[in-house]
Amino acid sequence: MPELWLLVFACAAGTYLWRGLGVLLSGRIKVDSELFNWIACVAYAMVAGLVMRIIAMPTGMLAQSPLVDRVAACALALVAYYMSRRNLFVGVCSGVAALIVSGYLRSL
Amino acid sequence: MSLQDSGYRLGMVEALGVPAAVLGAGFIGYGSLAAESGYSIWLTVVATITIWALPGQLILIEMQAVHASAVAIVLAVVFSGARFLPMTMSLMPVMHDPRRSRLTGYLAALLIAMTSWAAAMRRSPDLPRPQRLPYFIGFAGTCVAVSAACAVIGHYLAGAFPPLLRIGFAFLTPVYFFVILIGDVRTRLAALALVCGALAGPLFYLVNAQWSVLLAGFVGGTVAYLIQRWSRRTHA
Numbered sequence: 001m002p003e004l005w006l007l008v009f010a011c012a013a014g015t016y017l018w019r020g021l022g023v024l025l026s027g028r029i030k031v032d033s034e035l036f037n038w039i040a041c042v043a044y045a046m047v048a049g050l051v052m053r054i055i056a057m058p059t060g061m062l063a064q065s066p067l068v069d070r071v072a073a074c075a076l077a078l079v080a081y082y083m084s085r086r087n088l089f090v091g092v093c094s095g096v097a098a099l100i101v102s103g104y105l106r107s108l
Numbered sequence: 109m110s111l112q113d114s115g116y117r118l119g120m121v122e123a124l125g126v127p128a129a130v131l132g133a134g135f136i137g138y139g140s141l142a143a144e145s146g147y148s149i150w151l152t153v154v155a156t157i158t159i160w161a162l163p164g165q166l167i168l169i170e171m172q173a174v175h176a177s178a179v180a181i182v183l184a185v186v187f188s189g190a191r192f193l194p195m196t197m198s199l200m201p202v203m204h205d206p207r208r209s210r211l212t213g214y215l216a217a218l219l220i221a222m223t224s225w226a227a228a229m230r231r232s233p234d235l236p237r238p239q240r241l242p243y244f245i246g247f248a249g250t251c252v253a254v255s256a257a258c259a260v261i262g263h264y265l266a267g268a269f270p271p272l273l274r275i276g277f278a279f280l281t282p283v284y285f286f287v288i289l290i291g292d293v294r295t296r297l298a299a300l301a302l303v304c305g306a307l308a309g310p311l312f313y314l315v316n317a318q319w320s321v322l323l324a325g326f327v328g329g330t331v332a333y334l335i336q337r338w339s340r341r342t343h344a
Contacts, residue, residue: 003178004147004151005151005154007168007172007178007181007182008151008154008155008158008159008168009158010178010182011155011159011164011168011181011182011185011186012155012158012159012160014182014185014186014189015159015160015161015164015185015186015189015192016217016218017186017189018186018189018190018191018192018193018196019192019193019196019217019218019220020214020217021193021196022192022193022194022195022196022197022199022200022217022220023196023200023210023213023214023217025193025197026196026197026198026199026200026201026213027197027200027201036193036194037297037333037336038329038330038333039190039193040190040191040194040297040298040301041297041300041301041329041330041332041333042187042190042301042325042326042328042329042330043187043188043189043190043191043325043329044289044298044301044302044305044329044332045301045302045304045305045308045324045325045326045327045328045329045332046167046184046187046188046305046321046322046324046325046326046328046329047163047167047188047285047289047305047325048289048301048302048303048305048306048309048328049305049306049307049308049309049310049312049320049321049324049325049328050163050166050167050170050309050321050324051282051285051286051289051306051309052305052306052307052309052310053309053310053313053320053324054170054281054282055282055286056310057310057313058278058282059170059173059174060141060144060145060173060278061144061271061274061275061278062275062278062279062282064271064275065275065279070279073279073283074283074286077283077286077287078286078287078290078291081287081291082291086291087126088126088130088284088287088288088291089126089129089130089133091287091291092130092133092134092280092283092284092287093133095279095283095286095287096276096277096279096280096283097276099275099276099279099283100272100273100275100276103272103275103276104272107272
């Protein structure tokens with residue numbers, strides 16, 4: 001699918017734009033301006049919105065698990081993360097394991 | 109061993125610990141997601157190396173799943189990468205070495221992402237200046253290599269396991285971001301943006317799935333920004 005490759009390269013070029021611009025502008029303008037604050041807000045909100053939507057209303061494989069299991073697994077992942085002194089690996093693995101185990105228990 | 113070689117080595121060794129494990133988990137999730145979405149193994153790997161931003165890669169795949177237009181997808185992916193501008197601007201002066209050309213900076217910038225940026229910002233002050241860029245390249249290059257390998261593993265795992273485990277792999281990426289976003293909040297503004305985005309994401313999805321990522325980002329992010337400005341003014 002050539003269109004798919006083209007799309008990936010357009011996304012790659014667009015993402016590099018910020019990195020390249022960062023090299024160009026480094027040392028020339030201030031990082032903590034109001035415009036940067038707003039851009040950071042939009043970028044954060046966009047990723048948070050997508051992740052929340054995937055957890056609440058997933059497409060594909062994930063749609064086969066019940067909502068309550070996904071929410072409980074996320075909560076457990078967060079608890080495991082803080083209890084392991086902020087170890088992201090422990091948190092993520094606990095969440096995934098919780099969803100697999102709950103799915104297995106439901107299938108019994 | 110020269111100072112530079114030891115810089116590369118130090119970066120590689122430090123990347124092959126918790127950073128590699130965390131990224132590996134994230135990219136196994138991405139690889140299986142890409143496989144479920146019909147990406148070939150080559151496209152999965154090339155997207156990882158060229159885009160090199162997991163949120164952007166997730167947006168790309170999820171928006172294609174709801175048949176969003178190419179323009180909307182590219183706009184959303186590009187905007188989600190906006191964090192690289194302030195990150196690159198703050199990292200470049202730290203690594204600056206007058207004996208290197210500006211081109212080196214542009215090439216090194218290809219490797220900038222959250223994990224390697226944080227490591228280089230934290231480590232550079234302890235290192236002599238000629239060693240800083242090699243350290244970053246060693247660290248970030250290792251991250252890219254591990255992530256690409258794990259994306260391949262994830263792509264393979266997606267088809268090889270029973271549905272129950274595949275659901276688990278599909279859950280890797282969202283839960284990874286769920287924990288990293290909440291666990292990494294440092295400012296009140298970031299927390300506000302997260303909450304507004306988390307509310308706006310599902311809401312806009314119900315209104316218009318194709319444009320929801322972009323709309324939720326702009327509306328949620330702008331509302332968060334305005335709330336912060338407004339509350340600062342009333343408290344000041």
